[in-house]
Amino acid sequence: MAAAAHPAPRPMPANDLCEDRVEPSLSIAGRRIGRAHPPLVIAEIGINHGGSLQVAKEMVRMAALAGCEMIKHQTHIIEDEMTEEGKAIFPPNADVSIWEVMERCALSREDEAELKRYTEELGMIWISTPFSRAAADFLEELDVPAYKIGSGEADNLPLIRHIARKGKPVIMSTGMQSIETLGESVAILDAAGVDYALLECTNLYPSPPEIVSLRGVSELRAAFPRAVVGFSDHSIGPEMALASVALGAAILERHYTDTRYRAGPDIINSMDPAELRFLIDRSREIWIAANNPKARSAPEEDVYRFARGSVVADADLPAGHVITEADIWTRRPGSGEIAAREFDKVLGRRLTRAVTRNTQLKWSDLA
Secondary structure, rough: OOOOOOOOOOOHHHHHHOOOOOEEEEEEEEEEEEEOOOOOOEEEOOOOOOOOOOHHHEEEEEEHHHHOOOOEEEOOOHHHHHHHHHOOOOOOOOOOHHHHHHHOOOOOOHHHHHHHHHHHOOOOOEEEEOOOOHHHHHHHHHHOOOOOHHHOOOOOOOHHHHHOOOOOEEEEEEEOHHHHHHHHHHHHHHHHOOOOOEEEEEOOOOOOOOOOOOOHHHHHHHHOOOOEEEEEEEOOOOOHHHHHHHHOEEEEEEEOOOOOOOOOHHHHOOOHHHHHHHHHHHHHHHHEEEEEEEEOOHHHHHHHHOOOOEEEEOOOOOOOOOOHHHEEEEOOOOOOOEEEEHHHHHHOOEEEOOOOOEEEOOOHOOO
16 A cells, blocks of 8 residues: 555755755655755654554554555664663653653564564655664665654764664754754765755753744754755644744654554654644645745736736826826726836826826827
8 A cells, every 4th residue: 555645746856945055955765855856754653652563553554545655663772772771761751761661662673674674565654763882783774765854863973883884864953962963973974975964853842932043944954955954843733843944944743643542752742643644744735935046926917917006196187297296196907008017107197188087098199
């Protein structure tokens, strides 16, 4: 079964983009990503399946019906990911230790391979975030088309280097980082010669608007011109993600669940299938509008003909009369020969014929 089809807008020519700059792009499994293409919406299942392959598959199935193009998972190989100290660390959005959260929610390697197969069978792209070196190597065995690096690993230089050496595109979230602290991580990606995207992100679940940085999208674009820039959203509702598209975000990533009536640390800021479809549709509309130049469009021509004004006589005027500002005005429709914006060009001209009030003036009426 293929993912639900959407009308495919044609890529924007480079000179139709909002700003005069060369826009970076990358390709993952044949899907072109960048500001010249419709935003890629990534549904992050993450650990919302609670360790159940059956639940994970249902989430994937529902995402496909919503028109999703890409599913993102999380690959946790606990023994290579953390030490025993993790058993004493409790995340703000959980009531058990981070070790126990991951132990409960990690899929087995066999189940993860099956989830990837099932996702691709439904016509979607499957990627995952490796949280350790062993996880990255396992994903390479699965032949993933790209790697996601989470915000917690955005300054993990040895892991970034290990992933970059695999030579595949990288999408890296940048939560908890500044432009300055990202420099070394981006330098590794540049040195490896891989294509990459940087996602503005706030790592609080959920993220209130008081700490979300939409401005971060613009700052990332300015600081890292080789990067495709996107937005990884942990807020409640689609508004922040949609707003980021107008600022140039080419990727939108949000946590996703088949239903919000599930228990789990990320459910509170997860979208359901209806909101996923809404995000896909509305983000494409915003992308199209954000790249339209300031100009009168062809569909507006009929409106323009009646909505604008024409220069008319504001009184009965005799032939030979020299026109003053008190003699003329502008009134709809715009079907007259002299447009309202040409009002001043009529002043001081002599009438070649007598006209009555409200007559639309012509250039031939003026000596």
